[in-house]
Amino acid sequence: MGSVQRERTPVKQGATSKTIIRVENSKKIDRRTLIQRAGKLVAAMIMIPRAARGLAIQSINSLSPAIPFISTTQNAPWQSMPIRTDGWHWDDLDVQVNLDSENRAIEGFGACFNELGWTSLQALSESDRGAVFDELFTPGKGANFKICRMPVGANDFSRKWYSYDETPDDFAMQHFSIANDLETLVPYIQTAKKYNPSIRIWASPWSPPSWMKTNKHYAEVQQGAGLPPNGLQPDQIGKEGSDLFIQEDRYFEAYAKYFGKFIDAYKQQGIDVSMVMPQNEFNSAQPFPSCTWTPEGLARFMHQLGPAMEQRHVEIFFGTYERGNRQLLDRVMADPVAKQYVKGVGMQWAGKNAVHAIRQEYPELAIYQSEQECGNGKNEWSYAGYCWNLMRHYLRNNTSGYMYWNLSLEKGGRSQWGWPQNSLVTVDVATKQYKFNYDYYVLKHVSHFVQPGAVRLESDGTFDDLLVFRNPDKSVVVILRNESNRESLVDVAINGKKTMLRLAADSLSTLLVKAEG
Numbered sequence: 001m002g003s004v005q006r007e008r009t010p011v012k013q014g015a016t017s018k019t020i021i022r023v024e025n026s027k028k029i030d031r032r033t034l035i036q037r038a039g040k041l042v043a044a045m046i047m048i049p050r051a052a053r054g055l056a057i058q059s060i061n062s063l064s065p066a067i068p069f070i071s072t073t074q075n076a077p078w079q080s081m082p083i084r085t086d087g088w089h090w091d092d093l094d095v096q097v098n099l100d101s102e103n104r105a106i107e108g109f110g111a112c113f114n115e116l117g118w119t120s121l122q123a124l125s126e127s128d129r130g131a132v133f134d135e136l137f138t139p140g141k142g143a144n145f146k147i148c149r150m151p152v153g154a155n156d157f158s159r160k161w162y163s164y165d166e167t168p169d170d171f172a173m174q175h176f177s178i179a180n181d182l183e184t185l186v187p188y189i190q191t192a193k194k195y196n197p198s199i200r201i202w203a204s205p206w207s208p209p210s211w212m213k214t215n216k217h218y219a220e221v222q223q224g225a226g227l228p229p230n231g232l233q234p235d236q237i238g239k240e241g242s243d244l245f246i247q248e249d250r251y252f253e254a255y256a257k258y259f260g261k262f263i264d265a266y267k268q269q270g271i272d273v274s275m276v277m278p279q280n281e282f283n284s285a286q287p288f289p290s291c292t293w294t295p296e297g298l299a300r301f302m303h304q305l306g307p308a309m310e311q312r313h314v315e316i317f318f319g320t321y322e323r324g325n326r327q328l329l330d331r332v333m334a335d336p337v338a339k340q341y342v343k344g345v346g347m348q349w350a351g352k353n354a355v356h357a358i359r360q361e362y363p364e365l366a367i368y369q370s371e372q373e374c375g376n377g378k379n380e381w382s383y384a385g386y387c388w389n390l391m392r393h394y395l396r397n398n399t400s401g402y403m404y405w406n407l408s409l410e411k412g413g414r415s416q417w418g419w420p421q422n423s424l425v426t427v428d429v430a431t432k433q434y435k436f437n438y439d440y441y442v443l444k445h446v447s448h449f450v451q452p453g454a455v456r457l458e459s460d461g462t463f464d465d466l467l468v469f470r471n472p473d474k475s476v477v478v479i480l481r482n483e484s485n486r487e488s489l490v491d492v493a494i495n496g497k498k499t500m501l502r503l504a505a506d507s508l509s510t511l512l513v514k515a516e517g
Contacts, residue, residue, distance in 0.1 A: 063492070063499040069511040070445070073504050074381040077441045081509070083499055092500075093463040094491040097476060101458035104366075104398040106469065108146025108200070109447035111136075111404035111424060112371065114157035118188040120410045120427040124434055132425055132434060136407065137195035143424075143444050145199065146452055147401050148192070149370065150185060150273075152205035152262055154218070155280070156288040157406060157415050159184070161218045163209040164262060170211075171254040178265045186269050193271070201266075202275035204320060204346070204370075206289035209258070212251050213244050213291060220244060220285035220292060227418035230287050238285045243297035249304075256304035263312050275315040277346050277370070278305060281322045288417040295331035299338035306341035319346030320370045324353025326361060333362070346370030347399070352390065355397045368401035369394040375439070377413030377420025384438035388481050388508060391446060395456060395467055404443055408434075445510045449477040463490050474515030482507050 068080040121129050135142035153163040167175040178186070193199055207218045219230045220238035238244045245251065263273050278301055282293040293301075302316065309316055318332055333339045344366030347355050352369075359367060372390060375383045394402060406413070406423035414420045424440040427433075446467065453472040465481040482488045482503035490501045494513060503509055 063494060063497045064514040064516070065499060065511060069501055069509055071504055071507050071509045072441045072445060073507045074438070076504075077436075077438070078444070081502070081504075083501070092489050092491055094461040094493065095463050095466060095468075095478065095480075096460045097468050097478070097492070097494045098458045098460065099470070099476075099495055102470075103456040104400050106395075106450055106452060106454045106456070107366070107400045108452050109143070109402050109404075109443065109450075110145040110148035110199075111407045112149040112151075113185055113188045113192070113201075114151070114155065114406055115159050115184040116157045116410070116415065117406055117408040117423070118184045119159065120408045120429070121425075123410070123427050123429040123432055125432065128432075128434060132408065133191055133195050135436070136424070137192045137199065139196055139198075143440070143447050145192075145196065145447065147200045147202070147368075147403065148189075149403050150189065150201055150203045151280075152203050152259070152276070153207065153209075154289045155206040156286070156417055156419065157409075157421075158289075160416060161289060163207070163218075164265075165209050165258060166211070168211040171250055173254065173257050173261055176258065176261045176265075178262070182269075186266075186271065189271050190269070200275075201271060201273050202277070202317075202368075203262070203273050204277040204280045205291075206280045207291045208245060208255055212246055212255060214238075214246055215244060218289045219287050220290050221287050223287045223417070227287070228416065230417070232287070238290075238292050240283045240285060240292055241294065242292055243294050244292050245297060245301070247297055247300065252301050252304040255301065256308040259305060260308045260312065263309075263314055273314060275317055275344075276305075276309060277317045277319040278302065280320050281348070282320075283323050283328075288415070288419075295328050296335070299332045299335035302332075302335075302338040302341050306338070310341070315343045316341045317344040317346050317366070317368065318342050319348075319351075319368075321345055321347050321351040321354070322349040324350045326354045326357040329354075329358060329362070344368060347394070349373060352393055355394060355399065359397050366401070367397075367399045368403065369399050370401075370403055372402075372404045372439075374405045375413075375422030377409075377422060379413075379422050379426060379437040379439065381438050383422065384442045385481075385483065385506075387439050387442045391442070392465075392467055392481075395446075398456065402443075402446075404439065442508060445479055445508050446477075449479075449510055449512050461493075463488075476513040476515075478511040478513070480509045480511070482509070 065083060068082055071079050071081045137145050154161045162180050164178055165173055165176045210216050210218050215236035215238060217232050217236050219232050222232045223230050266273055278298055279291060279293055284290060285292050318329060345358055346368045348371040404424060406421055408425040408427060409423035411426055411428045412420055413423055422439055426435055426437055450469045451471040454469040457468040457470055459468050467479045469477045476494055478492055480503060486505050488503045490503055491498050
């Protein structure tokens with residue numbers, strides 16, 4: 001018989017890694033004999049321990065997992081799973097973590113404080129409401145949130161339209177007031193700070209006071225049929241690529257003062273706002289609070305906003321950026337005065353298509369994923385898989401902050417303007433019960449384990465649907481998504497040592513490996 005050689009051939013995820021039997025013959029062998037001999041060889045190999053076959057780089061479980069790995073499926077969220085110890089299988093996939101690859105440090109994860117989030121949580125008992133805040137904000141316990149967003153005035157998940165100064169031509173801001181927020185947003189954030197006093201807050205407006213806009217209205221398009229009317233008239237409709245904010249110095253100065261008074265008023269309530277973005281989705285004309293700007297218009301405003309925020313030690317990010325066009329940022333950065341104030345960029349929705357180009361062109365800027373796409377209010381498992389793909393895309397492009405949208409909503413998730421959206425928590429007002437949704441567990445699989453200051457690591461191997469991070473304490477976090485409808489076996493190798501994981505079908509899993517020595 002001729003010599004027999006084996007080679008393990010890696011294939012893409014979703015397929016099977018196969019061991020191919022290659023026979024080199026010195027004599028002619030008929031097809032039937034060849035098949036019989038190959039079959040005997042395969043049967044014999046199955047009985048041989050893996051190490052004896054020369055396929056293991058070190059013993060099984062030579063890594064030091066800090067805990068059994070955590071797995072989430074549609075029917076079983078956040079389950080502790082045993083490390084696999086039952087030997088090698090033909091369909092093994094593998095991951096080799098590159099400890100020498102480092103990317104931009106992670107600042108943290110979070111969501112947005114919206115008025116309807118606070119009102120939904122008021123339906124719960126005090127103990128249940130406390131349990132939700134404890135799970136979301138207590139450091140090291142649940143979601144471990146570190147950075148959260150809030151609106152400046154009304155947004156699409158407010159109780160109604162309002163601004164902090166709707167008195168026409170009040171350029172001195174004599175009638176500025178956050179009285180509305182004292183009922184909702186202020187206690188919402190103050191409660192979160194009881195569980196995590198060091199939480200960081202950033203803010204952006206959806207619309208300036210209506211008298212600062214050319215159409216004198218908070219919205220820019222009329223509502224669709226069957227939805228609550230917003231009162232916008234046909235001659236008040238705005239459009240993308242236009243400046244609906246009045247482009248005059250006295251309006252820029254008043255609006256910068258408006259931002260400053262907002263920062264000061266919240267500081268008096270014990271809430272520090274560390275960063276602002278000048279406009280939410282500046283390209284989008286919406287039936288709810290919105291305001292379109294050109295990049296040049298925003299750059300002109302930053303001539304006034306920049307000094308007002310610098311005086312208060314508040315950073316400015318450009319955004320939020322919801323188009324896949326890098327040149328929108330280029331046009332702002334072409335203004336030398338505006339450029340000096342831009343410390344980062346907030347990307348959301350179609351902005352995901354520009355995040356790679358912006359990271360390459362502006363490596364000095366921080367990038368936040370500023371609003372995860374919000375679903376349809378059904379909070380389905382299939383959408384949680386889409387959320388994972390979004391998170392993987394942004395984090396692989398070295399975003400340093402990642403924000404979900406609604407923390408909590410009533411069942412159905414419908415806004416006052418008629419748009420249903422997902423949330424991390426759903427409250428059933430009728431039964432006064434709550435539940436954490438699938439989207440929450442997807443985010444928790446990353447945010448619970450990845451510490452501020454962690455760096456993302458690269459990996460090689462036949463399994464690629466994953467994220468890997470090294471924490472400041474040198475522990476390594478590996479998050480793996482098995483999208484297939486069958487179980488997958490994955491070897492995870494770090495620094496020449498490995499462990500084996502059995503990933504449930506259609507699951508998300510996290511492995512935390514302790515630092516060595």
